[in-house]
Amino acid sequence: MAPQQIPALNQLFYGDNLAVLRDHIADQSVDLIYLDPPFNSRQDYNVLFAEKDGARSASQITAFKDTWEWNEESSLAYEQVVEAGGRVAEAMRAFRTLLGGTDMLAYLAMMAPRLVELRRVLKESGSIYLHCDPTASHYLKLLMDGVFGARCFKNELIWKRTTAKNDYIQGATNWGRIHDVILYYTKSDTQEFHQPFAPLDESYIQSHYKLRDAQGRAYQLDNLTAPGAGMRGHPTYEFLGVTRYWRYNKEKMQKLYEEGRIIQPRPGAVPRYLRYLDEMKGTAIGDTWTDIFPINSQAQERLGYPTQKPEALLERIIKASSNEGDVVLDPFCGCGTTIQVAQRLNRRWIGIDITHLAIGLIKTRLDDAYGPAIRSTYEVIGEPTDVAGAAQLAEENKYQFQYWALGLCGARPTEGIKKGADRGIDGRLYFHDDLTGDSKQIIFSVKGGHNIGVSEVRDLIGVLQRERAEIGVYISFEEPTKPMLREAAEAGFYTSPGSSGAEGGKYPRIQLLTIRDLLEGTKSVQRPLLHARDTTFRKAPPSRPPPPPHPPPHLQDAY
Numbered sequence: 155m156a157p158q159q160i161p162a163l164n165q166l167f168y169g170d171n172l173a174v175l176r177d178h179i180a181d182q183s184v185d186l187i188y189l190d191p192p193f194n195s196r197q198d199y200n201v202l203f204a205e206k207d208g209a210r211s212a213s214q215i216t217a218f219k220d221t222w223e224w225n226e227e228s229s230l231a232y233e234q235v236v237e238a239g240g241r242v243a244e245a246m247r248a249f250r251t252l253l254g255g256t257d258m259l260a261y262l263a264m265m266a267p268r269l270v271e272l273r274r275v276l277k278e279s280g281s282i283y284l285h286c287d288p289t290a291s292h293y294l295k296l297l298m299d300g301v302f303g304a305r306c307f308k309n310e311l312i313w314k315r316t317t318a319k320n321d322y323i324q325g326a327t328n329w330g331r332i333h334d335v336i337l338y339y340t341k342s343d344t345q346e347f348h349q350p351f352a353p354l355d356e357s358y359i360q361s362h363y364k365l366r367d368a369q370g371r372a373y374q375l376d377n378l379t380a381p382g383a384g385m386r387g388h389p390t391y392e393f394l395g396v397t398r399y400w401r402y403n404k405e406k407m408q409k410l411y412e413e414g415r416i417i418q419p420r421p422g423a424v425p426r427y428l429r430y431l432d433e434m435k436g437t438a439i440g441d442t443w444t445d446i447f448p449i450n451s452q453a454q455e456r457l458g459y460p461t462q463k464p465e466a467l468l469e470r471i472i473k474a475s476s477n478e479g480d481v482v483l484d485p486f487c488g489c490g491t492t493i494q495v496a497q498r499l500n501r502r503w504i505g506i507d508i509t510h511l512a513i514g515l516i517k518t519r520l521d522d523a524y525g526p527a528i529r530s531t532y533e534v535i536g537e538p539t540d541v542a543g544a545a546q547l548a549e550e551n552k553y554q555f556q557y558w559a560l561g562l563c564g565a566r567p568t569e570g571i572k573k574g575a576d577r578g579i580d581g582r583l584y585f586h587d588d589l590t591g592d593s594k595q596i597i598f599s600v601k602g603g604h605n606i607g608v609s610e611v612r613d614l615i616g617v618l619q620r621e622r623a624e625i626g627v628y629i630s631f632e633e634p635t636k637p638m639l640r641e642a643a644e645a646g647f648y649t650s651p652g653s654s655g656a657e658g659g660k661y662p663r664i665q666l667l668t669i670r671d672l673l674e675g676t677k678s679v680q681r682p683l684l685h686a687r688d689t690t691f692r693k694a695p696p697s698r699p700p701p702p703p704h705p706p707p708h709l710q711d712a713y
């Protein structure tokens with residue numbers, strides 16, 4: 155793609171980020187990249203769902219399998235990177251010598267071409283933050299040096315993500331592993347950087363700002379002499395009868411003196427700078443971040459996605475390394491923390507993820523935070539848009555199809571995907587429609603195949619009874635047959651006591667929907683309104699109203 159082609163809308167891609175980057179993202183079109191790739195931990199990433207009582211469910215579902223292991227695919231990726239030559243190839247060959255044909259090499263071989271693409275799409279003034287685990291961060295740093303050049307390394311940020319207490323086990327023989335590493339690189343030396351500040355420590359204020367001026371403003375008298383006795387090129391001259399190496403040149407010193415900002419406590423004493431507390435920005439935040447807390451089970455923003463990062467972390471990165479209207483890309487976007495924060499901070503965004511679970515969750519997260527109007531400000535690419543596409547997805551991957559179909563209804567998969575584990579339930583939604591606090595549920599059954607019949611409606615009724623659920627939704631490709639419709643009608647209605655939902659607060663207990671209905675919006679799930687705490691995945695807290703459609707009018711010319 156030609157450089158600088160920036161699409162009008164924000165973009166959410168379903169697919170492998172390597173292919174998406176190569177096929178859809180233009181050269182030098184992105185200002186900031188944050189990536190949090192799954193680590194080669196040899197573990198599946200499991201999604202735990204909030205059960206009715208809010209406790210963690212024993213039921214788990216594989217959100218995505220970490221398949222980055224040394225096999226034919228990764229060895230092919232390795233060969234391609236090496237054949238492309240350059241510093242990256244040299245780094246990979248060195249890794250091969252060091253690591254042999256291991257999963258760590260596979261991880262690096264899969265990351266290498268993605269990092270090369272990410273560098274291509276980054277603007278010259280762009281920045282990239284690679285979030286990783288200390289087990290792999292030192293290899294990734296060498297790889298990043300290979301791709302971006304060692305000169306473009308800016309920081310190794312340490313994020314204290316938990317407390318030592320949480321990692322400690324009886325008899326441990328190592329220090330608690332309580333931090334993640336975030337590697338910060340730029341493409342050149344022209345990057346945006348807005349230094350963030352933390353509030354000054356109360357004890358520091360108490361000890362350093364004891365003085366008050368006539369208006370009662372707190373101040374301190376600060377040092378004006380230069381550190382390093384001139385070694386760092388500071389000027390030396392006489393000022394108010396005192397000769398020193400000074401922080402500022404003579405003109406600036408004179409100006410400050412005339413403004414009353416330089417005070418000589420007594421004749422002959424070293425002049426001091428009058429620094430007001432209310433003019434202080436705070437303490438410049440360095441490369442060690444201990445003030446951003448992980449998502450815990452009680453966190454308001456917690457959605458139940460296993461590797462969800464806190465919004466505060468992304469807020470710090472996005473504010474420091476981009477401006478309003480800039481394009482932020484997250485190629486491993488998970489449940490969309492980067493997207494949510496970029497949206498809130500009036501950045502434009504591109505998200506990519508390889509599971510429909512993540513894509514569905516992000517759509518719901520944005521709806522919850524900004525209302526349905528947000529949908530017109532972004533496009534989803536790679537999802538089925540018609541029945542044929544949905545059928546193809548169902549054929550390729552039954553579970554991805556289920557995630558996608560459930561996502562169309564705002565529902566989430568709830569049970570393990572092991573054969574037989576779902577016991578007739580593919581997804582759930584919880585709601586609360588009275589003042590008792592009792593959780594009510596809607597159970598979903600998704601049929602990817604084409605042989606449907608009345609027995610499946612009967613099965614769903616059985617599941618409803620067994621689970622004491624209020625409503626059952628059956629989603630299929632085929633139109634329901636007459637016997638199915640009759641059986642569903644005979645199941646009657648659920649009457650919601652306090653809902654302001656559909657007519658009379660009555661909802662069919664069994665609802666039969668087709669993929670076409672959902673895609674075309676001709677029918678949807680009839681249910682009482684969901685409250686903030688009711689969904690299977692927790693809802694994102696509402697954010698402020700959505701910004702104007704992208705690009706914001708005042709920035710339109712820039713695109």
Ligand SMILES: C[S@@+](CC[C@H](N)C(=O)[O-])C[C@H]1O[C@@H](n2cnc3c(N)ncnc32)[C@H](O)[C@@H]1O
Nearest residue numbers: 170171190218461462463486488489491507508
């Ligand atoms: C560690 S999670 C990211 C979590 C995210 N930072 C958040 O706050 O929710 C990694 C994500 O990368 C996705 N992923 C893994 N391989 C991918 C690939 N090749 N292309 C796109 N996404 C991928 C996974 O589906 C998963 O959602």
